[in-house]
Amino acid sequence: MATKNPIERYKELFKGKPEPLNDAMITGRQTNVTLDEAIGSLVLNQKRHKSSWWIFFTIGVMGTGILGVAITWLLYRGIGIWGNNQPVAWAFDIVNFVWWIGIGHAGTLISAILLLLRQQWRNSINRFSEAMTIFAVMCAALFPILHTGRPWVAIYWLFPVPNQLGVWPQFRSPLMWDVFAVSTYFTVSLLFWFIGLVPDFATLRDKSKNKIGRVILAIVSLGWRGSQRHWHRYEQAYLILAGLSTPLVLSVHSIVSLDFAVSVVPGWNVTVFPPYFVAGAVFAGFAMVLTFAIPVRAYYGLRDLITMRHIDWMAKITLATGLIVAYGYVLEAFFGWYSANPYEWDMTMYRRFTGPYAWAYYLLIVCNIIAPQIFWFPKARQHLVTVWIVCQFVSVGMWLERFVIIPMSLTANYLPSANKMYYPTIWDFLMFGGTIGFFMFLMLLFIRFMPIINIFEMKDLLYKLKGGGPQTTTDAVGPDEALGGVR
């Protein structure tokens, strides 16, 4: 598969021919050795990363640079460089925050909830989904800090640090809840990710030929020897963290949604927000996982490990959560009418349906409701290009959803005299684009320096697929026919 020219490789990648739906979770003649090789060599054999990696990495670095410039200018000049105004005091800043937090949802959902539900198909995708979660939360966390007028004090006044004035944060504020929700989520996700990495780091350490690499891997694998006791402790810790993470998946975005639901702003004050936001987050998260997984599996020859079955399942989840989101939109409009609250109806009818930003609302409907419906067709779910494009629709749609909710609701609420339009500035776009670049930058580093698929869990899966029984690392027997056995 190693064609010289990267362009050729991409043509091949997206040649548009449907891959057959393979029911197996691992395909090809796989043994523990081939698994080690397929995944581990991405770290150990740096030659596997060709010019494509560098192209995307350069884009990522440039994006990070833009982000740096945008942040520096923001700190120097103030929030006024953005388009925010009175009454639209929150705009791109919070839209981006909620969007990124949403993207960070798939990782933990896949890792924790699917783990507890003993869904072994998660093994192929959980590692990089978790990485995505962490990086997305990092991007998200930039915004609530930087969007404040005085970030230098916000950073520590938002945390309940004891001080001689006896002044505490205000625990009634949803922004305060955000601080706890997001920081807890980040911490637990990071731990969960790292703990899962430890046995893999040990595997790589043992295989690494590079001296420096061996030292670094030895440090991060925390002396893992793979003893019975290690495995026992590991399983315990992993299960506990999964248990901790599970409610977090639901709580983070619920709490983020309370930023809006708790307020008196028409269009924000909606009780359906918590579940609707969580569904939207999973929706956006899976779209992002697919956006990432489809090119990577092709490019790095991981088609045997991330099979069409995974793609199919993820597309189905996207469709399912998309339907929940669509239900949310219907309910929002319905409540606008049923509440008999003129402000809510004004917001629904005269802002969303017919107002100056109605285009955003209709585009959102197209992206989030209409586009994913194609996943009802199995052929569409197998057609990688289609899946990938639909995922882009979903990402755009979810961003628009937050745009529709946040700045659009603020442009008009109670007193007609205070109605004002909102227009973003170049810095709004640069800041947003910068975080996307930063995210790419981190993901590309991750691909290069960490095992992007969980090696030992794949071995475990392979073992189970083969029907169990004794296994040694030198066992080269990999009967194809056994692989499809477990569904």
Add this chain to the structure above:
Amino acid sequence: MEVHDHGHRDEGHGDTALGSELLSESSAVAPSLSADLQTELKASLAGKTGKQYWRSLEELSDSPQMQRFMDDEFPNRSSLAQINRRDMLKFMGASMALAGLSGCRSVFMPQEKLVPYVKAPEELVPGMPLFYASSMMLGGYATGVLVEQHEGRPTRLEGNPEHGSSLGALDSLSQAEILNLYDPDRTSVVTEKDDISTWDLFTERIGVQLELQNSIGGAGVRILTGAISSPSTIEQIENFLKTYPQARWHSYEPVGRGGVYAGAKAAFGRALEPIYDFSKEKTKAILTLDADFMSAASMPGSLRYAREFAEGRRVVGDRGDMNRLYAIESTPTLCGAMADHRWPVKSAQIYGIALNLAAALGLPVQASSTNTIPAEHFAAMVEDLRANKGVVVCGDFQPPHVHALVHAINQSLGAIGRSVRFVEPVNAAATRAGDLLPLLDDLQAGTVELLFIIGGNPLYDAPAEYQFAESLKKAKYKIHHTLYENETSQLCSWVLPATHFLEEWGDGLGHDGSVSMIQPVIAPLYEGRSVAELFSLLNRKPRGSYDIVRDYWRRNGLGGGNFEKSWRQFVHDGVLKKPVVEFSGTPAVSFATLPAPTETSGWEITFRADPTIYDGRFANNGWLQELPKPLTKLTWDNTAIIGPADATEMGLHIDDVVRITYKGTTVEAGVFVLPGQPRQCLTVHLGYGRTRGGVIATVQGDHGGGFNAYLLRRADAPFFSDGVTIEKVGTEMNLATTQTHQPIEAAKRPPGLEGSVVPQFPGDHREVILDYKLDFFNEHINEEVEKRAEISKEIRENNLFPEEIFDWKGEQWAMTIDLNTCIGCNACVTACQSENNIPVVGKVQVGRHREMHWIRIDRYYSGSGDNPTINWQPVTCVHCEKAPCEPVCPVAATVHSQEGLNQMIYNRCVGTRYCSNNCPYKVRRFNYLNFSDNQRQFATWANLDQQQKNPEAAVGVTEKNRRPLLKMLNNPDVTVRGRGVMEKCTYCVQRINNARIEAKKANRRIKDGEIVTACQQACPTQTIVFGDQTDPAARVTKLRKDPRAYLLLEELQTRPRTSHLAKLRNPNPAIEPAQTAEAAH
């Protein structure tokens, strides 16, 4: 409030103890080096011919070339290399000797000492402001002010309750004068052809010229002034004219009242000043003919008139009676907005209406054939005026024959002597001095040798066809005595700095002819001298303004038994309490000589003084530039104002650019579509399009600045004319308004809902503005109150919280705003800005909706776009008892006080802006960029951009060399908020605390009326009442229980502490049928 007298410090004005303290104070805050440098240089240059010592202004200024020259330690080092050994030794020896001299510091360095008050000045308690009475002059008319002064630093102007033109209120234009005082762009030094000079040199040089003129009786001397009412200044000028009998005095005021005086002359045979009395007892029905007697920019005495008018409309309780106001006017004004009936007509049609009115009253005139107002409505109005103590007010902008006719109409209504009285013209210059035209002739004839231009800016504001610049060049010596270097100064040989009125002694006449005192509150910041001082200098008897004024009044009117006592009383009160001699006579209008009404066709252009920057003299004032103009809510620009029907016809929208052509002159202007503007009537405001006159005045393009309407204005039609054409250019510009326009396009508005609701959307039945007709109110208000009480009760019962949590102890502050008396004049907005150190943000930021005013006056229209009803609603923070902003702040930066104040803790605020999102009233303001640095706010990016584009206009405006004077403007009792911090109305908590301290010291409760918020103080109509709602006797408690009181957005259960009081209208039942109970909802 105490009013202090500092008239007893009669040692002389400049050297009073106060004065020298001020000097040390100002050096303590270190004005920038360049100012010092200039002063020093000038001192050393005094009496010498300057040119041999320095070469150019650039050398003295911070020009980059000069900087480089200065920074280079050895600029002539190439010559050093050629030095020989002997010279080298000589230099070394000399250097050593000089090094020794450096020990003798005091020989070379001036020694100044800053010492604290060893003996505290009388009455001055550090931290406590003192108030002095003075007067602000606008177009020759004095308005009494009290100047708040903190340790010698004036910070704020308030109305002088003793003064007849103010009654304690103050308009925006006057209040903003305090900013002009500290304006770094003011003329600071004497310059001769752009070279820095001195007063002594000026006296010497001009003395030589005057000596030459002496032989010919001053035939080559001309004086050009604006309006002057000051008796002492006039005496100085007339003394000068006595010395030079052939010299001539001319006066020109761009928005003058020539028509008023000429009209009186036609009616009474002499120029007179009409004064109106709108008080309840005297006047019950008022008709304004293009007159806006409530706006300071259009009629003197507006503060008093507005008060009297409002008192005639004040309704307390469930029954009341009100005066009735009819407005027939062209462009909508404050009067039109308040009117019970308003008919928009072109300015030229006013005369026809006046003729019809005169004919209807039985005067022997030929009625005009055109009926611009429905006949039955007109008849009903005339009947009302006749039956109910009617008066007709004629606009200043109407030609003399209309004024004369209106005098006759008033006579037949019996209004003269009752509602209209006459005194001698206040603007003495108008009667004693010649016009601008003869001066122009003389200039063109080349007979003018010496021209003294006192204030003003004729080059910019003289009629366009005069080509004043060309003529001015022919005068040999042009001397401009001015507060700002402006377009005219550019062509003048000498530019002399004038004093600001807060720096000089003076006097002037109020709108009713009463004498007002101008008292300095700070030593002149620069080298300014007053007009009287200048003429005393020219008269070879140089005296300080204190001596001039005091001496004048010793001889005129204040003499008699105890001069010292009456002088002190005069200075203390700020006004001479002596009845003004009134003219009593009847108008004798020769009706036969009245011209026939002209038919107007096509577009009419109407010139008006700008509501905020007047004729352009306030163009460099950021507060006024950013003050939303009452009706358009526009900031930083003037526009071509047209009505909605014409706009639709011509396919024009707000922001479109049009080309206005009038008599061969063409200007381009942005369009503003204003509901209520008559058909085919184009209104332009004067004062914009400045090319010189300061950093703010000369902003351009995206930063404001508008267009120069004076280019179109001609002497034969100074205020309106037809024959103008408008065409669409096709480009657009950005106009910055603080309130968008959506109510106009509310064609969706359901029929029958006009008036009492302002629908934001179809089906909107909210009571944003409560509006009743008086008849309906008197009949049904109690039923209405019951209905509302039921709704309120229901709302309150839906409350999850126990009612007890709202029972706090101690004083509970509350406010009421009476929509029935609010005239939308903006005085409160400027008062708040001045009191609370509110920054100016610039046009770009206003365009981004980031203006910082804590009060906004919402303007709502109802009815048709061609002639809508206009309602005002001032909205500030309403201090909700259950404030939605409070629980959402993550750092508890906005919290509730025990006294019911919703407080902002600026230090704690991190700027999440969540509070603003959650505020239903949208009254919170966020400092998005560092707006509060009031040095930068005037040297904004705008100006730096502009400087690059047009270096000549913006010469010397780099941030670096601007004097840090504006810091002195800040009120020390109020925090200056930085970037990234949320702010909002505090109910003037600093004033509450001051009152509390006083009450505690006296061991008593705070009395009702003791705390007056800044907005309340400035309000000419006493619309705003503030107080303690737990005090059953307090005015605010009673008003909050008034049948008209309602809570804005009550349904949100925020429990506002500010109540609004419903608006009442008093339409003539014969014109508008009575309101039915259904229509009220």
